[in-house]
Amino acid sequence: MKLLVVGGGGREHAIIKKLRENPAVETIYALPGNGGIAADAVCVPEIGAKDIDAIVDFAKAHAVDFAVVAPDDPLALGCVDRLHEVGIPCFGPDAKAARIESSKVFSKNLMHKYHIPTASYQVFDDPAKALSYLRTASFPIVVKADGLALGKGVLIPQNLEEAEAAVKTIMEDRAFGDSGREIVVEEFLTGPEVSVLAFTDGTAIVPMVSSMDHKRAGDGDTGLNTGGMGTVAPNPYYTPEIAQVCMETIFLPTLAAMRAEGCPFKGCLYFGLMLTPDGPKVIEYNCRFGDPETQVVLPLLKTDLLTIMQAVESETLADLTVEWSDGAAACVILASGGYPSHYEKGLPISFPSAFPANVTCYHAGDKLTADGTLVTSGGRVLGITATAATLAQALSDAYAAADTVAFSGKYMRRDIGQRAMRAMEG
Template sequence: MKLMVIGGGGREHAIIKKLKENPAVEEIYCLPGNGGIAADAVCVPEIGAKDIPAQVEFAKVHRIDYAVVAPDDPLALGAVDALTEAGVPCFGPDKKAAVIEASKAFSKDLMKKYGIPTAKYELFTDADAACAYIDAQGAPIVVKADGLALGKGVVVAQTVEEAKAAVRSMIEDKAFGQSGARVVIEEFMEGPEVSVLSFTDGETVVPMVSSMDHKCALDGDKGPNTGGMGTIAPNPCYTEKIADECMQTIFLPTIRAMKAEGRPFKGCLYFGLMLTKDGPKVVEYNCRFGDPETQVVLPLLKSDLLTVMQATTNSTLKDVPVEFSTDSACCVVLASNGYPKKYESGFPITMSEEAAAHTYVAGAKKDGDKLLTAGGRVLGVTAVAPTLEEAVKEAYRLSSEVDFANKYCRSDIGRRALAAQKERE
C-alpha cells in the first residue's frame, strides 16, 4: 500500500512511525513533511498542508491507496472532501464535520442545543458589547477567537483589563484575521484538565488513552501558552468512573449530535475536558489528533493503526478491536529558547541512535547530511515504561542525548500528574 500523510510536525511523525509498523505499507509520502520526518517517509516540501488541489493531483499521479489528513486547516478547508471525490479514501472528517473545531461558536451552540456539559458563554462581534459583558461578569474569564488560530486564539484572562485587551486585539486589531471577527466569552472553569482523543466512524466512538498536556512555556505552568511543551499518558486524574460518565454525557452525545445535524464525524475527535466540582465539562473539541498528545498516545496503541483508521473510513469500527498498553508514556518537547515569542533557529541537531528512535521531529530541516532546527518546537522525545515515574525519568534521560544550540525544555513535565497519582494512592 502507498500512503499519504498531510502535515509536517511532530504529530505527523508519530502517525507515520506507527503506520510503518503495518507490513502491507510499502511507501509513505508526507506533504510537506520536515527534515526529521524524511528519515521515515518521502517528504514533498513543495506541496503545503493547505494546497488541496496539489495534494489531489499528487495522490492521483502516485496512485495513493489511503490518505491521512492530520492538521486542522486542511480539514476545515475540505481536503478530505476533495480527496474522497478523487477516489482516495481518507482518515479525517469532511469539511461539514470539521466545523466542530473550525468554529467555536458552532461547537458551543451544539453543546447548548444537545445538553452537553460545558462552560457558560456568550458570542460577540462588537468589541464594546463584549467589554460591557466582561465588566458585568468580572474575572477570571476566558476569551476565545471563534475560528482557527494555530492554538493561540484563547486567552485565560486573570483581570477584566486583560480580557478587554484580548477582545479588542481580536475584533478591532484583527490579531487572528477573520478567525477573531467573532469571539466567544466563557466563564472560567476550575479543575484538572484531561485530553481524550477518540476514534470514531460516526456511530461508534472508541476513546484512546487519556493524556495531560503542559501548555505553558515555563516550569510551574507559568509563562505564555504554547502549542504544548510535553505530555504524559494516561492521565491519573481520569478514573474509570469519570471515563464512564464522559462516555454517557459527552462522547456519545457529541457523536449523535453531529449525526443529527447532518454532519457525521469520522476520524479522530479530540475532547478537551475539565474535571470540575460539578462533573466533567468540555473545554474544546478538536477535529484531529492533538500535538503533542499523539506522541504519547500512539506509542501505547497495541492494535494496528492503519486497520483502525480504515475502519473509521469504512464505518466498521465496531468490528475492529482497539487495544492499548497498560504502560505509561511521557513526551518532553525540546524547543528553541524564547519560544513561543522570539527565537533563533538554523542550529545543527545531534542525537544518539537510541534517542533518535524515540524522537518525533516537529521543526527541523535538512542541510545536506545535517539536521538543523527550523521552528519553535523542534522535537519531542517520548519514553514508554511500566510506571509514569519511570517514563518521565527515561524521557528526560533520552532528552539529554539530544543537543542543539538554544535548546530549551521544561524540567517538570509529569510532575503534576505524579502528584495527583500520589494523592489517589
C-alpha cells in the same frame, strides 16, 4: 499500499511511524513532512498542508491508496472532501464536521442545543456589545476567537482592563485574521484538565488512552502558552468512573448531535475536558489528533493503526477490537530558546548514536540542509517519548534521552509529569 499523510510536525511523525508497522505499507508520502520525517517517509516539502489542489493532484498522480489528513487547517478547508471526490479513501472529517473545531461558535451552540456539559457562554460579533457585557462579568473569564488561530486564540483576562485588551486584540486588531470576526466569552472553569482522543466512524467510538498536556513554556506552569511542552499518558485524574460518565454525557451525545445536524464526524475527535466540581465538562473539541498528545498515545496502541483508520473510513469500527499496552508514556519537548516568542532557526542538531529501545525521537521543527545536516526550523524542535511500566520510569527515561540531544539554545521544561505523579501519590 501507498499512503499519504498531510502535515509536517511531531504529530504527523508519530502517525507515520505507527502506520509503518503495517507490513502492507510500501511507501508513505508526507506533504510537506520535515527533515526528521524524511527517514521514515518520502517528504514533499514543496507542497504545503493548506495547498489542497496540489495535495489532490499529487495523490492522483501517485495512485495513493489511503490518505490521512492530520492538521486542522486542511481539514477545515475541505481536504478530505476533495480527496473523496477523486476516489481516495481518507482518515479525517469532512469540512462540515471539522467545524466542531474551526468554529468555536458552532461547537458551543451545538453543546448548548444538545445539553452537553460545558462552560456557560455568550457570543459576540460587535466589540462594543462584548465590552458592555464584560463590564458586568466576574473574573477571570475566557475570551476565544471563533476560528482557527494556531492554538493561540484563547485568552484568559484576569480583570476588565485585560478583557478590554483581549477584545481589541481579537476583534479590532484582528491578530488572528478573520478568525476574530466573532468571539465566545465564557465562564472560567476550574479542575484538572484531561485530553481524550477518540477514534470514531460517526456512530461507534473508541476512546484512546487519556493524556495530560503541559501548555505553559516554563516550569511550574509559568510563562506564555505554547503548542505544548510535554505530555504524559495515561492521565491519573481520568478514572474508569469518570470515563464512564464522559462516555454517557459527552462522547456519545456529541456524536449523536453531529449526526442530528447532518454532519456526522468521522476520524479522530479530541475532547479537551475539565473535571470540575460539578463533573466533567468540555473545554474544547479538536477535529484531529492533538499535538503533542499523539506522541504519547500512539506508542501505547497495540492494534494496527492503518486497520483502525480503514475501519473508520468504512464505518465498521464497531467490528474491531482496539487494544492498548499497559504502562505509561512520557514526552518531553525540546524547544528553541525563546519559544514561543522570537527564536533562532538553522541551528545544527546533534544526536546520540542510538536511543534506547523504549525511546522514540519525534521530529517536529527541523529540516535537512543541502549537505544532509539536520538543523532547527521551528519553535518546538523534537519530542522525546519513552514508554515504560510506570510513569516514573517513563519520565526518567525520556529526560535521560533528552539530555543526549544538543543544539544551541535547547530548552525544555524540567517538570513534565510531576503534577501527574503527585496525583498518583495523593
